[in-house]
Amino acid sequence: MAAAGPGAAPGAAPYGNFPNYSRFHPPEERLRLLPAGLLRSLFPTEPRPLLALDVGCNSGELSVALYRHLLGLPEGSADLSQPADDLKLLCCDIDPTLVARAQQGSPFPTHISFATLDIMDPPARAALLGSYLRRFGRSAFDLCFCMSLTMWIHLHHGDGGLQQLLALLSSLCSYLLLEPQPWRCYRAAARRQRRLGRGGLEHFCSLGIRGDMAQELSLILTRDCSMQLVASFGPTSWGRSLLLFRAGRRQGGEGHGQS
Template identity: 70%
Template sequence: MAAPMGRGGPEPGAAPYGNFPNYSRFHPPEGRVSLLPHGLLRSLFPAATRPLLGLDVGCNSGELSVALYQHLLGLQDSPSSPEPPAAARELQLLCCDIDPELIRRAQQSSPFPASISFASLDFMDPRAREPFLSSFLERFGRSSFDIGFCMSVTMWIHLNHGDRGLLEFLALLASLCTFLLVEPQPWRCYRAAARRLRRLGRADFEHFRSLRISGDMAASVTRILTQQCAMELVCSFGSTAWDRSLLLFRSTARPQGSG
């Protein structure tokens, strides 16, 4: 399900799953991680079993995954230094994306191969998702992740799988993660994505015109997670320069460190 290819590579805008090949150039990782407080991981998990397990869904080519990892572990000041052995004992991060070419790039460029795993996965396919996640969790004797990341992914799930798909996706993340950091795209991004496809002469997103969940998407995602998925909003870390909120949720159905 990679982006359609033209003679010179992916056509501009032809990324129906958000699998833009140069995404971090126009939404740099620093725009997100700078909003997160230092020491966040320690404050959320002061006494939890280590390593903590993280899940990043829709990681693209991995630049943001690596930046989040560095920030959470306080490694951002030495990005080119060798991977500290203690890092792998502190946090293991599993990152997945639907596009195998983006995952290949992430695997080749990752400075933390012992701590960050990248894999191609259609997260909405239960036949692929369930054994894949289970095998990772079983390596650590765990049944869930401590923290999940869903950074500018909800729109693509929504456009490609409809309202029901968005509800299913958020419920899955809530069931898998004790904490969940979400960056929902605002509704104007939906309209822009649809316009890009039309300019390319492609069929519109199958569900775009039938979506009933619309408008203030940060509020909608918050309402779904808190009212239907047994989570509570812990903190809003503000908005990025491109006007997307960073929202941290916590499961009310699972005690901290119970994964």
């Protein structure tokens, strides 16, 4: 699947694979909400490198910005050995064109990896994530990012697909940073698709999980996935909060076990 062209209508990106996403949702808006020293406060004693996963990375601008922010790296810094060795980041997206753009533009090619992946494809997911974790002798990631992706999974895979995604993410990491889209974004996405005469959002009318999506996703993660909501950062200028969850089973670096 190719990314929609630069001049295409937003509805031409039915999986949220907008080619210029960072222009209308700039990374700085999220970064200003995240406290300095967050990575060190979450993982004060765990062995390095820490491993992070960014699901739905688009063309990588936010991934790189999060990486810089978490490590306190100055804007414009290039590939480094320290302190960048504190964190390795695997980023994936369904759109190979956007992934190729991210790979070409990455200032940290030895520390940030980009790969094409449909996160809802179990064999492909197991192959990519399993291979990456085994490189470090690990069974799980320390931190996962899921930024403005949940709506697209929900619209294309229904309530069951959304629940599967959240269960998967909770099983993959010690901490999850989640940015859910509000319900008004669902209505806008469905409206754009109708105007373009496109299908593909047939689940929209049958969704039972709706309303306050931040609250609904928090409920699923805490009730069904044994996670705890530890912080809510926000809102951004476009009215979304960043929710930080901790795996309830986590006990001092459990994710560093051998796979």
